[in-house]
Each structure stands twice: as C-alpha cells, then as structure tokens.
Amino acid sequence: MSATASDSIMETGTFVNCFLLVISLVIIPVNGGYDKERDALLKGTFPQDFIWSSATAAYQIEGAWNVSDKGPSVWDTLAHQGRVYNQDTGDVACDSYHKYPEDVALMKQMGLKYYRFSISWPRIFPTGEQQDGVNQDGVRYYNALINELIANDIQPMVTLFHWDLPQVLQDRYGGFLNNHTTNTTVIHDLFGDYARFCYQNFGDRVKYWITFNEPWITSWLGYGVGNFAPQHNEPAEGQYKAAHNIILSHAKAYHIYDDEFRAAQNGQVGITLNCDWGTPKTPADADAAIRYIQFSMGWFAHPIFKNGDYPEVMKTTMARKAQEEGRTTSRLPEFTPEQKLSISGTGDFFGLNHYTTVEVTDACCTPIENPNYDTDKDVGTGHAPDWPRAASSWLYVVPWGIRNLLGFIKEEYGDPEIYVTENGRSDHDQDPAIMMDMERICYYMMYTNEVMKASNMDNVKVKAYTAWSLLDNFEWLSGYSERFGLHYVDFNDPTRTRYPKASSVFFKQLVRNNGYPEGSEFTKYVENMWYFCHNTTEAEVNGYTGGASQISSLFSLFLAIPMMIAYSLIA
Ligand code: PNW
Numbered sequence: 001m002s003a004t005a006s007d008s009i010m011e012t013g014t015f016v017n018c019f020l021l022v023i024s025l026v027i028i029p030v031n032g033g034y035d036k037e038r039d040a041l042l043k044g045t046f047p048q049d050f051i052w053s054s055a056t057a058a059y060q061i062e063g064a065w066n067v068s069d070k071g072p073s074v075w076d077t078l079a080h081q082g083r084v085y086n087q088d089t090g091d092v093a094c095d096s097y098h099k100y101p102e103d104v105a106l107m108k109q110m111g112l113k114y115y116r117f118s119i120s121w122p123r124i125f126p127t128g129e130q131q132d133g134v135n136q137d138g139v140r141y142y143n144a145l146i147n148e149l150i151a152n153d154i155q156p157m158v159t160l161f162h163w164d165l166p167q168v169l170q171d172r173y174g175g176f177l178n179n180h181t182t183n184t185t186v187i188h189d190l191f192g193d194y195a196r197f198c199y200q201n202f203g204d205r206v207k208y209w210i211t212f213n214e215p216w217i218t219s220w221l222g223y224g225v226g227n228f229a230p231q232h233n234e235p236a237e238g239q240y241k242a243a244h245n246i247i248l249s250h251a252k253a254y255h256i257y258d259d260e261f262r263a264a265q266n267g268q269v270g271i272t273l274n275c276d277w278g279t280p281k282t283p284a285d286a287d288a289a290i291r292y293i294q295f296s297m298g299w300f301a302h303p304i305f306k307n308g309d310y311p312e313v314m315k316t317t318m319a320r321k322a323q324e325e326g327r328t329t330s331r332l333p334e335f336t337p338e339q340k341l342s343i344s345g346t347g348d349f350f351g352l353n354h355y356t357t358v359e360v361t362d363a364c365c366t367p368i369e370n371p372n373y374d375t376d377k378d379v380g381t382g383h384a385p386d387w388p389r390a391a392s393s394w395l396y397v398v399p400w401g402i403r404n405l406l407g408f409i410k411e412e413y414g415d416p417e418i419y420v421t422e423n424g425r426s427d428h429d430q431d432p433a434i435m436m437d438m439e440r441i442c443y444y445m446m447y448t449n450e451v452m453k454a455s456n457m458d459n460v461k462v463k464a465y466t467a468w469s470l471l472d473n474f475e476w477l478s479g480y481s482e483r484f485g486l487h488y489v490d491f492n493d494p495t496r497t498r499y500p501k502a503s504s505v506f507f508k509q510l511v512r513n514n515g516y517p518e519g520s521e522f523t524k525y526v527e528n529m530w531y532f533c534h535n536t537t538e539a540e541v542n543g544y545t546g547g548a549s550q551i552s553s554l555f556s557l558f559l560a561i562p563m564m565i566a567y568s569l570i571a
Pocket of ligand 1: 422475
C-alpha cells in the first residue's frame with residue numbers, strides 16, 4: 001500500500017472519529033437517566049379491544065367564534081382583551097368549524113377508531129341558559145361532525161366542558177363561584193340542562209361522555225390564580241369554591257344520564273382529571289408526594305370515585321390551617337351527607353390526562369402570610385436535572401411516571417377502567433417547521449410502552465390511549481407558539497391547510513400494530529430508536545464505552561429518517 005493511500009485512510013478514519021465525536025457531543029446528551037430495567041422496551045400488544053384515539057377541544061380548534069348566534073365564552077373574552085401570548089385568539093384557530101371533514105379524513109388515514117372532541121356550551125346555548133334560546137346552527141354543526149365520524153367508522157367521545165364557559169353565566173351568576181354552599185345552586189342546574197340537551201340531541205350516536213376536562217385547571221388557574229379564564233383572582237378560596245361546584249355539577253349531569261338516558265342509550269359517563277406523577281425527592285419526602293397527588297387528582301377523584309368526600313389528608317391539613325390562620329371554618333367547603341351520597345360512584349370510567357412528572361419535597365408547616373392552594377399542600381416541587389424538556393415550560397419527559405400514576409389510580413380508586421384521554425408533547429413554533437418531529441415520536445413511543453407495562457404487567461385496566469393532539473392548535477395562554485399536533489397547521493395560511501408530521505405516520509403504525517409485537521418490522525424500528533429516544537448512549541446503558549456502541553446509537557438516528565420516509569410511502 002502506498003504512503004498516500006494509507007494516509008488518506010488514516011485521514012478518513014480521523015475524520016470519521018472527529019465527526020462521531022462532534023455529533024455525539026451535539027446530539028447525544030450525556031446523562032445517566034436511563035435505567036436498564038425500568039426503561040427496557042416491553043414487547044407485546046395491548047388487549048384486542050384497546051381504544052386508540054386523538055383529541056382536541058372546541059375553543060382550541062373550531063374558530064367561528066361568533067357565527068350564527070354563538071355566544072361569547074370566557075376564553076373569547078380573555079383573548080379579546082389581549083391576554084394571550086402574541087395577542088393570539090381562537091377567533092379562527094384551525095377553522096375546524098368549516099374544515100371538520102378534513103379533520104375526520106386525517107383520523108381515518110391514521111386508522112383511528114375514536115375521536116375525543118368537546119362541545120362549546122355557548123355555541124349550543126348562547127347565554128348558557130336554554131330558556132334564552134338555542135343556536136340551531138350550533139346543533140347542526142355537532143350533528144354533522146358526529147355523522148361524519150360515524151360514516152368513517154370513528155366513535156365520538158365527547159367532552160361537555162373544556163373550559164369555554166358562556167360569558168353570560170360568569171356575569172350573571174359568578175360562573176362556578178355561584179352560591180357554593182347551598183343545595184340549590186343555579187350553576188349545577190344549568191350545567192345539568194346543558195348536559196341533558198346534549199344527551200337528547202347527540203346521545204343516540206355518542207356513547208362516551210366526559211362531563212369536565214381537568215377541573216383542576218378551571219378551579220385553580222381560572223378562579224384561584226386567575227391567569228386563565230374567567231380571570232378570577234382569589235387564591236385563598238376561589239379554587240375550593242369552584243371545585244366544589246364543579247364536582248356537584250358533574251354529579252348532577254351523571255344522574256341525569258342515569259335516570260333519563262342510560263336505559264335507552266346505553267353509554268358511559270365519566271370525568272377527565274389531570275395529574276402529574278409526584279415522585280419523592282428523598283425517601284423522607286414520601287408522604288409529601290402522596291399529599292401532592294391527593295391535593296391535585298384526589299381533590300376530585302376521591303369524592304367521585306371513592307366516598308363522596310375530599311381526601312382525608314386534604315381535610316385535616318385544611319382544618320389545621322384554619323386554626324393557624326384563626327378562622328372558624330376551613331377554606332375547604334364541606335359536602336352535606338346527601339351530597340356525598342349523590343357524588344360517590346359517579347364515574348363509569350376514569351379519564352386521565354397526563355403529561356409530566358414532578359419531584360416533590362416536604363415543605364411542611366412553615367407559617368404563610370397569604371395562604372393559597374400552592375402553599376396549602378405543604379410541598380415543594382422541582383425536576384431532576386436529567387429530565388429532558390419539551391417546549392411548554394412545565395413539560396418534562398419522564399415516561400415511567402405514567403406507569404406509576406396508573407398503578408396509583410388502580411390501587412387508590414378500586415381498580416376503575418381508565419381512559420388515558422390526553423398525553424403528548426409540545427414543540428416550539430419555529431422556522432423551518434418541525435415536520436420530522438423525532439422527539440414527539442420518541443415521547444409517544446416511550447409513554448405508550450409504559451402504558452402497555454401498566455396494562456400487561458401490572459394489570460391496570462387501561463382501556464384507551466388518546467394522543468394530544470390531532471392538530472397544532474390554540475394552546476391557551478401560549479397561543480400558537482407551542483405545537484402539540486400530529487399534524488402541522490400553518491396559522492398564517494387563510495385556508496389552514498393541515499400537513500402530517502412524521503409522528504402521525506409513527507402513530508398510524510403503532511395503532512396498526514396495537515403495540516409492540518415481537519418480530520414485527522415496526523418493533524424492530526422501535527428497538528433501533530429506543531436508546532436514542534431515551535436520550536442516552538448505548539455505551540452508558542451497557543456499561544462500556546467504545547466506537548461500536550456509539551456508532552450503533554447514531555445508526556438508529558440515521559436509520560430513523562429513511563425509515564420514516566419509507567413508512568410514509570407505504571402508508
Ligand atoms: C391540557 N399546566 O391542559 C388541556 O386539556 C389541553 O386543552 C391542553 O392543550 C393540553 O393539556 C396541553 O397543555 C393543560 O400548566 C394546561 O400544567 C396546562 C397545564 C397542564 C395541562
């Protein structure tokens with residue numbers, strides 16, 4: 001071999017090594033997050049009848065904020081006051097009010113059999129009250145959407161309240177602050193009337209009803225902090241009053257279905273609660289972590305799925321605080337014995353929205369000047385340094401959290417049927433657009449695998465997994481700056497064309513495989529991606545370092561892109 005030839009081989013080798021080194025420094029964050037046992041890929045499939053779905057919400061996608069007689073919602077008000085990032089509004093959003101057949105076609109293309117969407121209360125009753133008039137165009141819209149879904153073999157799963165309260169109800173009655181301690185609270189009856197109207201008009205085709213989406217957000221951010229609509233700032237008590245009314249309104253809507261519709265329509269009514277998993281920072285923080293979960297999910301789940309009343313730890317903590325604050329009554333309201341009876345057992349299924357995990361520390365008992373829900377819990381929250389982050393400031397990627405949370409729900413609430421009604425990851429709105437959304441693919445891959453572990457290894461009755469979201473949409477206070485979609489929407493394009501991201505192709509394969517069956521091409525692809533997705537190198541995982549393992553890590557990344565393209569061609 002000539003000197004020149006061997007030099008050039010040397011040079012090539014050096015170049016490759018440098019290239020690998022640079023690439024590995026840039027794209028493979030060195031962290032020790034991967035736990036060989038906990039995070040291993042589970043092969044297998046979900047139960048045969050498992051429900052794969054995706055979700056949206058009315059205000060986030062519909063637009064058409066004032067067509068026909070639609071009344072304004074509290075979110076129309078907030079957005080029109082310029083309170084959203086970049087002064088964005090939901091006036092047009094994804095224009096799904098006009099483009100719903102396209103949305104249905106996207107789901108059909110992905111092989112989804114269910115769609116979770118919400119009905120806008122003020123689109124049906126402009127003031128929120130039936131006696132003031134019904135907007136027939138609104139009823140027509142939801143009928144058309146439901147019919148389009150069914151014609152395409154997609155089952156509707158309908159949320160009655162995804163935060164867009166009719167503004168008139170806020171103005172007339174204080175919304176969910178209305179008279180929270182009496183038995184004859186107007187807002188319960190009005191929500192009941194609205195639910196009845198929906199069961200009557202759509203219940204022949206809709207078999208899954210979710211009364212409220214994330215009442216925690218409405219209560220705390222809407223009526224406590226007040227940065228979310230309806231912007232009521234009363235952090236000592238507002239959230240407890242609102243939650244009390246929401247729980248009673250939920251129970252009312254449940255019983256209306258039970259008494260008047262169940263026999264004929266044979267559907268199910270549940271509620272969707274959000275909860276981050278709370279993991280104790282040290283063993284000494286174990287009680288604090290439980291307290292964190294009882295104050296968030298337990299606040300609603302304990303009354304509805306257990307005994308009609310708030311969690312014991314919430315009641316005793318709040319009673320102690322009342323004493324310390326020199327109050328004669330707790331800021332946490334009490335249910336009457338009759339109310340407890342009517343609340344308990346009002347969930348045919350447990351809807352769960354889950355995105356992230358927090359590390360909890362005990363912050364017990366420092367005296368607080370201005371008591372509020374955050375300080376009431378006596379906990380501190382943080383995040384481990386090696387948890388990767390999404391675009392939303394609160395969203396850390398911790399796949400194993402969902403398995404723990406599902407196990408907690410099984411144990412705590414008597415093994416209910418759980419529908420994961422939201423799970424997903426945000427990207428920043430950036431130029432060029434993120435169409436090869438590998439991080440979203442990884443998120444769905446890792447989280448659904450943990451859900452499968454809960455189902456198949458821990459015997460949790462998980463019946464459904466719902467990806468948030470079908471489309472990029474109006475992300476509340478962040479406007480259009482955070483994108484959760486499986487499909488990209490260009491919000492500067494008047495026609496709001498939808499474009500499939502790589503994750504929609506991945507999700508389609510996941511649905512088709514119903515999980516990660518041994519030996520399938522899809523599972524092989526996932527195996528190649530697994531270490532990359534866990535943000536760590538194979539060398540770290542296997543405890544040795546060296547070129548070969550790094551190359552194979554990189555290979556899974558480079559393999560991914562052509563694989564995705566191949567998949568989209570055969571899709
Ligand atoms: C859920 N947080 O809301 C909602 O149900 C969706 O409408 C929303 O688009 C989605 O999650 C993504 O945010 C949340 O601040 C809003 O922790 C805020 C938080 C969590 C969930």
